[in-house]
Amino acid sequence: MKRFANLYRALDQTTSTNIKLAALRSYFESVPPADAGWALYFLSGRRFKRMVGPANLRQWMIEASNLPAWLVEETYASVGDLAETAALLTGTQAPTSINHSLSEWMEKEMLVLGMEPPDQQRLRILRWWQHLDYDTCYLVNKLLTGSLRVGVSHLLVARALADSANLPRPVILHRLMGHWEPTPQFYNQLIAPDDGSTDHSRPYPFCLASPLEQQNTPQELKTQLGDPREWLVEWKWDGIRAQLLRRPGACYIWTRGEELVTDRYPEVRDAAYGLPDGTVLDGEILAWSEETGVMPFTILQRRLGRKTIGKKLLQDIPICFMAYDLIEHEGQDMRQHTTTERRALLDRLLKQAGPVLKMSPLLSVTSWEEAAQRQMESRGRLVEGLMLKHRNALYEVGRRRGHWWKWKITPHTLDTVMMYAQPGHGRRANLYTDYTFGVWQNQELVPIAKAYSGLTNEEIYELDTWIRQHTIKRFGPVRSVKPEQVFELAFEAINRSSRHKSGVAVRFPRIARWRRDLDPKDADSLADVHSLPGTGTA
Amino acid sequence: MTSFAPETALIKMTPNGLYCPQGRFYIDPVRGPVERAVITHGHADHARNVAETYFTTFGSSPILQKRLSNDISLHTVSYSEPFTLGETTVSLHPAGHILGSAQVRVEHQGEVWVVTGDFKRDHDPTCQPFEVVPCDTLISEATFALPIYRWPPAGQVARDILAWWDENIELHQVSVLFCYALGKAQRVLAELKKLTDRKVLLHGAILPIVDIYREAGIPMVPTEKIDLQHKRDYAGEMILAPPSALGSPWMRRFKGAQTGFCSGWMRVRGNRRRRGYDRGFVLSDHADWPSLLQTFDDSQASRIQLHHGYSDILVRYLEELGVDAISLGSPFADLETV
Structure with missing residues (x-):
């Protein structure tokens, strides 16, 4: 465990990619496969279901610290992270006296803890806190609360593994996709020489598009992308990105978040059985009506997170898989073929596939002016904008600039007034970073959205000071502030909602800019909000 | 027992900073102009160019001259050397914060108040170690008054x-x-x-x-x-x-x-x-949580007054322990940010 704690510390204490890479390599090369497997599990952002409720943990932390409960709560509010607070209040400066390796920790302590009744959990955790040095205690607590985040990208971890195992990185990335257990066997297979075989349920790493500036003019597009005839243009669908795998005897649907969702979309699964073995499609899961086409994302959302899909839901919200790429064909990895070649094969394949598996149509665009015009149709068509793929682009791993671009429509914007602020969590505890914004209705502000992102660090610090000096009232951690600061909010869509006081729910709100030039009375009104396109739907 | 009412207090918080009416001097005034200032140490939030006359230690004087001006009117004293200001007897004692840093002991008609200034109890090769000064009322900083703040050696x-x-x-x-x-x-x-x-x-x-x-x-x-x-x-x-x-x-x-x-x-x-x-x-020149509590205990003070940092929290904690404690706030409160 000490070695993993050291690795965590090394990664946490530098922003240099090279130093991180070196630390990862040296860790993987020096620990047994059992530890490496678990380390990889956590480094790739996987985590346990929370084993101990936060309320229990807080109770035990109070007990272990020997301090009044209110003082522990004040301390927690100042630190902003439960795991860290517990370590700071209980961890010792003496060296750790529980000497388990990482895998022993997981198997002899953590997994056992998960099966124990609360009173035994309590005894076990109090014993940890008594015997662990600060670094180990912090890490164990982070595992306990399921909040361990390590500042390394998936790609960097894969690079370190690829370097250590002397394998191409795409091989490692592919082997890391999908479900796996952190066993020594898994780790050994991961770094075994490439024999071309991969677990047949495993998806390919997704190829990602880079964003194009939303305000781009046709002239700018020409400068950046060149001749429009070299590009394939299609709609940017607003659904769930997924890979559909048809393998001998089985079908799998994987989302971009590497979730296996095959059974949630039985109509897609059934249609996929009609595809030949050894086929992998890349596309978008959409709620789709044969009469009107794509339905808003909010409708699709109703099918998300449902374990069982009832008949009514199947009927009310029909699904289609809008395919736009072919990653595997006749059992062959197609990623090194050009987009044109892949699309031609995909087109042929889907000809006999039936209505659930659709082909994302190409837009015939001969100039960037024309592309800009089509892009403007997006909102009416309930799509997010355009996708531009170079005709000769390969199917790359991750986000490689220059091959695939997403050109999203300009979002809606509203000028709103800040009403409330509360501190963030983790590294933003102590700083007011979570804001509530309102619009006018009869001389009163009505909350319309909460937003957390979009300001620079300097602006956040400045605003933090302003908030502290202009607080009207406090409600626990929340402060209401003088209605003086105007912010332009951007958001993707707006829908009617009976659950919100304002009568609308906005999708993905964020701060576009701090409008110091505007007086609060210049901010928008609720009537302005209701007049935005989209408020009629859903 | 002397009264706790502010009008009879030996030292009180004013918009200019801590003030001793019986001695007609400020301690570390933040605004001015004021006539006389006793300076605990040379940090910019304690030594400001707002007084006609300054009183400080030998250790602090070159720092004040460097940071304020060579021309300030400066009275320099040794640690523990008593001097008279108004009706009070004042002496400066090591605070262990930085070179020349001092606690201010003020005595008036047998009553003793001590202002710790910024202080720490940890070993520091650059300054004299903190000296315990018994008193009736102790005015202490509370910069790091949360139990998570415990310093490693x-x-x-x-x-x-x-x-x-x-x-x-x-x-x-x-x-x-x-x-x-x-x-x-x-x-x-x-x-x-x-x-x-x-x-x-x-x-x-x-x-x-x-x-x-x-x-x-x-x-x-x-x-x-x-x-x-x-x-x-x-x-x-x-x-x-x-x-x-x-x-x-x-x-x-x-x-x-x-x-x-x-x-x-x-x-x-x-x-x-x-x-x-x-x-x-983690290296601090302020007292950590255990040192703060230790110092209050060592001083034998019957009243603790706190300013800066987590004063309110420490006051509540002390009150629950039965200690007579109040928070003085800070003259900087309106400017303080995290």
Whole structure:
């Protein structure tokens, strides 16, 4: 465990990619496969279901610290992270006296803890806190609360593994996709020489598009992308990105978040059985009506997170898989073929596939002016904008600039007034970073959205000071502030909602800019909000 | 028992700072103009150019002259040497915060009040150790008054700093260690002196204070001001700089520098991450939670008055223990940010 704690510390204490890479390599090369497997599990952002409720943990932390409960709560509010607070209040400066390796920790302590009744959990955790040095205690607590985040990208971890195992990185990335257990066997297979075989349920790493500036003019597009005839243009669908795998005897649907969702979309699964073995499609899961086409994302959302899909839901919200790429064909990895070649094969394949598996149509665009015009149709068509793929682009791993671009429509914007602020969590505890914004209705502000992102660090610090000096009232951690600061909010869509006081729910709100030039009375009104396109739907 | 009412208090908080009416002097006034000021130490939030006459220790006087002006009217006293101000007898006692730092003991008609100023109980080779001064009322700072603030031994922190330097030498990178120019920087140099004789480079803001400390006979590792005229490769060097230099154009000449910060705040990860330092070294010149409680106990004071930092929290904690405690607030309260 000490070695993993050291690795965590090394990664946490530098922003240099090279130093991180070196630390990862040296860790993987020096620990047994059992530890490496678990380390990889956590480094790739996987985590346990929370084993101990936060309320229990807080109770035990109070007990272990020997301090009044209110003082522990004040301390927690100042630190902003439960795991860290517990370590700071209980961890010792003496060296750790529980000497388990990482895998022993997981198997002899953590997994056992998960099966124990609360009173035994309590005894076990109090014993940890008594015997662990600060670094180990912090890490164990982070595992306990399921909040361990390590500042390394998936790609960097894969690079370190690829370097250590002397394998191409795409091989490692592919082997890391999908479900796996952190066993020594898994780790050994991961770094075994490439024999071309991969677990047949495993998806390919997704190829990602880079964003194009939303305000781009046709002239700018020409400068950046060149001749429009070299590009394939299609709609940017607003659904769930997924890979559909048809393998001998089985079908799998994987989302971009590497979730296996095959059974949630039985109509897609059934249609996929009609595809030949050894086929992998890349596309978008959409709620789709044969009469009107794509339905808003909010409708699709109703099918998300449902374990069982009832008949009514199947009927009310029909699904289609809008395919736009072919990653595997006749059992062959197609990623090194050009987009044109892949699309031609995909087109042929889907000809006999039936209505659930659709082909994302190409837009015939001969100039960037024309592309800009089509892009403007997006909102009416309930799509997010355009996708531009170079005709000769390969199917790359991750986000490689220059091959695939997403050109999203300009979002809606509203000028709103800040009403409330509360501190963030983790590294933003102590700083007011979570804001509530309102619009006018009869001389009163009505909350319309909460937003957390979009300001620079300097602006956040400045605003933090302003908030502290202009607080009207406090409600626990929340402060209401003088209605003086105007912010332009951007958001993707707006829908009617009976659950919100304002009568609308906005999708993905964020701060576009701090409008110091505007007086609060210049901010928008609720009537302005209701007049935005989209408020009629859903 | 003397009354606790503010009108009879020996020292009270005013918009200008702590004031003693019976002695007609301020302690560390933040605004002015005022007539007489007793200065606990030379940090900018304590020694401000607002008084006609200053009273301070021998150790602090060159710092005040450097930071305020050579022309200020300055009365310098030794530790424990009593002097009269108005109807009160005043003496200054070591606070262990930085070179020359003092607690202020004020006696009036047999009643004794002590203002700790900024203080710490941990060992520090650059200044005299904190002296316990018994009193009736103790006015203390509460900068780090949360139970998570417990300091590791400074010697251990110095070894961590040296190990970090070594790592960066191995990586062929420059180490830039940020610390307050007055006090912290010299403490780091003095702690390092116990471990090594390697030369440390100094940002221009730190150099004059290091000179003052050398003059006072504090042993520190060799230092040299960074020569900005000539471009050179700083790989493997250790540079001390004030926190204000982070993110300034000055930093641009140290490409790929590994950065560290020495402060008690570094005990909390978020504080380090938010400011963008690679490394945080927990080294504070203030009292930690256990030291605060220890000091209140040692002073035998029947009343504790707190200012700065987490005063309100510590007051509530003391009250629950049955201690007579209040928070004085801070004259800076309206300006304070995290």
